[in-house]
Amino acid sequence: MTHFRKAHPKPLAAAVFTLVLAAGxxxxxxxxxxxxxxxxxxxxxxxxxxxxxxxxxxxxxxxxxxxxxxxxxxxxxxxxxxxxxxxxxxxxxxxxxxxxxxxxxxxxxxxxxxxxxxxxxxxxxxxxxxxxxxxxxxxxxxxxxxxxxxxxxxxxxxxxxxxxxxxxxxxxxxxxxxxxATRIIDREVNTATEDDIGEIEALVIDLAKSKVHYAVLEFDPGWLSPERKIAVPLTAFQRGRGMESDELSTSLTKQRVASMPALDPNWYGRLNEPAYVAGLDRTFFGAGFGTGMADASTMGSGPNTGLFNRLDTDRNGWIDRRELDAMPDLGQHWSAADANRDGRLTPQEFSRLGERGEGRRQ
Missing domain, CATH: 2.30.30.240 (PRC-barrel domain)
Known part of the structure; x- marks a missing residue:
């Protein structure tokens, strides 16, 4: 686990100070x-x-x-x-x-x-x-x-x-x-009922979007079970009491986190494998595909929003056949999803596609 050494506090006398560039x-x-x-x-x-x-x-x-x-x-x-x-x-x-x-x-x-x-x-x-x-x-x-x-x-x-x-x-x-970021990494996470569920081991950054794709939570289920690593959207966490708090909080329950699948043991080496990234999006971000990790109110977005936004590469607010085919296991269901045959999937249609996926699993 990577740990960061905390610097000794220094007073913030002025927000901006004058700098003189060296020659050249x-x-x-x-x-x-x-x-x-x-x-x-x-x-x-x-x-x-x-x-x-x-x-x-x-x-x-x-x-x-x-x-x-x-x-x-x-x-x-x-x-x-x-x-x-x-x-x-x-x-x-x-x-x-x-x-x-x-x-x-x-x-x-x-x-x-x-x-x-x-x-x-x-x-x-x-x-x-x-x-x-x-x-x-x-x-x-x-x-x-x-x-x-x-x-x-x-x-x-x-x-x-x-x-x-x-x-x-x-x-x-x-x-x-x-x-x-250095104050998020290694920080302990508590639930609303003060259950300690582990700490943030890493933040995975999507460089193309300048966004945290997910945080890696080192989940501690208790004395009798081994720790395991779980991918969780950063928006599932909130700052602890006060800006200088050494803890993060989450509205996820310990039982909910315990039900989530663990990351691949080789997750670090597979960060950029398309199939792995797509599978992680389905499992951890797509309600209706896998665990349905958290309610929309918890995550701050509706079902499948994270996956929809990732597939909508041209950012026009809908997904065409080419974009959906980037995930073959979803692309094969295009006909069922595009019910009005207009050649595009709205967020609502994409959400229904997720519901069909969940129905097939039950």
Missing amino acids: ASNVLAQSSGAGAASTHSPMAQQQVNSQQSGSQNYRAMRANDMIGMPVVGRDNQRLGTLSDLVVDINTGDVRYALLSFDRGWFQEDAQVAVPAKQLFQSSRADALVLQNANRDQLMSAAVRRTDDEAGLFGNQPLWTRVDRAWGMDPPAGAFGAMR
Whole structure:
């Protein structure tokens, strides 16, 4: 299990501080050249090879555990610093910002900068993350102090308004449940009845969508049964009492979690296998396909919403035959699902397809 060492708290004296770039720092970010070849010896490299060989072009997954600490390079492949954390919205699973620690050679002070995750994830490699299209003014406007004071960091609205403006990003819709990934990983999870059900072992990030696809819960059923790993959507969890709480809570019951199937023992090596990802979506996210893990009120979405959104690759709000055929075991039921023969499946039609799947199992 990967554990993160907690830094000693430092007072948040100011949200943004002035940074002076060292000579030539901005030139590296402005230059454009090909990135170096990635090593294929690491587990992350093998995951990317699996994704490429299987033809999966839209879905690219990495564990946040592996990404944190990865080098960050400019477009000319020169090292800039490291990825120190991810800013995750626990209410939606969105990964909004990556926090980068720049090397002292770039700034006169050891700086941490918030960069849009989408900008960084688009050019990820097995051995490094590539920062594209960033200029000095953006980096200076997006600088934040290092702190363990999460309430002070994310409660500072003027800071994040400035960061959003620096990158031309709209403010998040609805309540923004910002947490750092390092404060989610290894955190204990309790049910509403105070049952300790284990801890979060990992966050699996869908790089293409800049979103947490699922959290890996190391479920502890009790003294007489061995622990097992279960995939759970991040939206099933809530922050514990207070922003600085060392626990997460969930409305799932211990009995409900105990009924969920365990992850494949080799889940880490199969992160990007299309068949494995599709099976995981069916089992853990598609009500009517497998366990029907949680009620819509618990998960924050209706039946099959996660799977529907994944199949709707062009984001037009409906699924055509080509998109459904990405999952052959569902594609074969196209005729039954497309009852009005209009060549498309709405979320409601797709939900009924799930109900038929559940009926066949009973």
